[in-house]
Amino acid sequence: MNKNRIGILFLVLAFLIITTSCNVVTDTIPSEDYENLLKIHFIDVGQGDSTLIQLPNGEVSLIDGGPGSAQDKVVKYIEVLGIEEIDHLIVTHPHEDHIGGLPQIVENFKIKKVYMPNKTANTVVFEELLLAIKKQNLNIDIVKAGDYLIDEEQLKFYFLAPNRDDYDATNDFSIVSKIDFFDNSLIVAGDAEKNSEMDMIDSGLDLKADLLRVGHHGGRTSTNDDFLEKVNPKYSIISVGRENAYGHPHRETLERLNKIGTKILRTDRLGDIVFISDGQRWVYETEIARKENAVAIMYIGNKNTKVLHSIECNSLPIEENRIFFTSIVEAENMGYRPHKNCIK
Template sequence: MKKISNIKFILIVAILAALILSACQYDLEDAINDNLEQKGDLIVHFIDVGQGDSIFIQLPNGETSLIDGGTRASGENIVKYLKEQNVEKIDYLIATHPHEDHIGGLPKVVKNFEIGKIYMPDATANTNIFQELLKEIKNKDKKVSIAKGGDIILNDSGVKYEILAPNGEKYGETNDYSVVTKLTYKGNSFLFTGDAEKTSENEMMDKGYNLKSDVLKIGHHGGSTSTSNEFLLKVSPKYGVISLGKDNTYGHPHKETIARLNEQNVTVLRTDELGTIVMNSDGKNINVNKEIKGENTESETQNIKKYYIGNINTKVYHSPDCNYLPKEENQIILKSKKEAEDKGFRPHDKCIK
C-alpha cells in the first residue's frame, strides 16, 4: 500500500510540475509576442494649420497616416513639418470631405511624398482645389477608395484603424459626408471626426459602433452643430482636441460646445492656444507633447512651453517634457504659470526654472 501511495505522490508532483512549466512557457510566449507586437509608440500630431484640420499619425508598425491637409496656404508648412519627421511615404491618406480648409494642402502633400492608399467620401466639389487634388492623385497613378462606415483600414499587431462614417449616401450638408475614423492601439483609442455634424453622429450611434475613445478630435472646429451631448456621452473622452485659427470669423469654438465639454470634465486642448499638439501612446498611457521627432523649429519649442501639466494630488506643475510627469489619471492641463499658481500649484524644482 505504501508503494502505491508513493507512486501516486510522484505522479501528482510530476503533473503539477508539468503544469507549472507549461504555464511559464505560455507566459514567456505571451511576453515575446507582446514585444514583437509593440515595435514603437503611437504618435498623433494635431498640426496647427490655423482655421482647418490636419492630423499626422505615426503608427507603431512604422507606417504613417495623414488625415486632411489644412487650407491651400498650409500646404508648404505641412510638407515641411512632415519632412522634419523624416517622412518619405504616407501609407494611408484620408481626405475627410471636399472643403478647402481640409483638402487645401493635400495637392502639395501628394506631389511631394510617396502615397499608399487614399480614402475619400463619395462627395465632390466644384472648386479649383478639389480638381487640383484629383489631378495630383492621377499624376501619381493612384486610385481613390470610397470610404464607408464599417470599413477597416488596418487591423494588425495591436492596432485597429477603422472607418465609422459616412453611413449614408445623400446628405444635405457636405460636412456630414466627413470620413470619421477610430484608431485603437491596445488600451488607448482616438476618434477623428472631420467636420461631421449631428446627422452623422446620430447615424454612428444608431449603428451601434463602439465610440468610446480617450481622445476626441472635436467636430467642425468646435462648432455648435457637432459634438452633441448624446454623442459626447458615448465617446466619453478624457481629451478633446479642437483645431482652429485665432480670432476666426466663424466664432469657433462656440460657447455651447465648450459648455458641453466642460460639463463632462473633458480636458480641452486647442491649436489656437497651444499650436501643434502631439500625443504619444504606448498602448496604456497617453502623454501630451511627450515627443516630437526631427528638429524642433523655434515656434514648435514655444508651443511646447505654452502650457504645463499639473499633478492634482501633489499640486505640483511640470513642463510637458519633464521626466517626472504624474500618471495620466492625475494630470491636469494648465495654460500658463499664472493659471497654475492661481490654482494653488507650485513649480517642480527639476523642470520649472
C-alpha cells in the first residue's frame, strides 16, 4: 500500500473516530492486496431490514430492501453514494418488511445476481418482486449454508444459513450472511430464529464475528444464548421501527445481549448506522452523530467526471449527477479529484 493511500486511510479513520468517539485500535494496516475499505450501511427503514455493503474489492451487495414504506429512502440512500450497480442482491426471506422495497431497487439499479432461500410466499409483494426480477431478465440463485459469493485469501463472503429446507417457520429459512475481511468479520442474521441458530452451531462453520446484525429485530425467539456465545460480537446492531407494534426489541433479547457485554446500537434511536473497516479495526458513525457533528463546509461531486466542487462553485453538476461529501478526504477516498478553480 503506497504512502498516499495509508495517509488517506488514517485520515478517514481519524475523521470517523473524532465524530463518533468509537474505535477498535490495532497497530497495523492490512496488506496492499486490498486498498479499499469495507463499508457496512445499516439503513434505517423503520420496522424492517436493509443492509448495504460496499466491499473492499469494489463490489456492492444489498441484503434486503426494507418494507414498501421505505422504498424511496433506500433508493435515495444508494443513489447519494453514487452507486449504480449492485453485484449481489440478497433476499433473506419473503416477508414484506424485508422485501417490500426491493421491486424499486430492481427497477432503479443494474442488478448482476439475485440470491434467495428455497422458500416462497403467496403474497402480492413477493409476486411484485418476482415480476420485477423477470422484467430485468435476471435469474435467481437458491443458496444454502456453505455457499460462497467470494472466497479469497483475505476476503470471504459466504452463507451460514439456511441449513435445511424443512423448517416450519418462514423466518428460519432466512439467509444468514458472513463476511471475513482480514481480522474483521460480521454476520447479518436476517430473521433467523432458534432452530436455524442451533443448526448453524451444529454445522461447524465459524460463527465468531465482531459485528452482529441481530436476528428478527431483537425478537425473543432469536439471538439465543448458545448462538451469542459462539458469535460473541463486540457490536450488536438492531434494525427496528420506533414504537413498533411487536414490542421489538424484546426485553429478554436485550438482557442476553447485555450479559455478554456487547455494545447495542439501534436504528430506532440512532437512525442509519455506518461501520467502516480496514481489515484490522472498526469505526462507526450514526445519523445522530452526523447531525450533531455536521461540518460547516460541504462538497459536491460530479458522478460522471469524478470532479469535486465546493458548494459555492459556479460549475456545479446538474442535480442528477450530484453526490455529497462532508470532507475532501472522504471524496478523494472515493476517487474524486478537486476542481482546479473552486478548491485550492
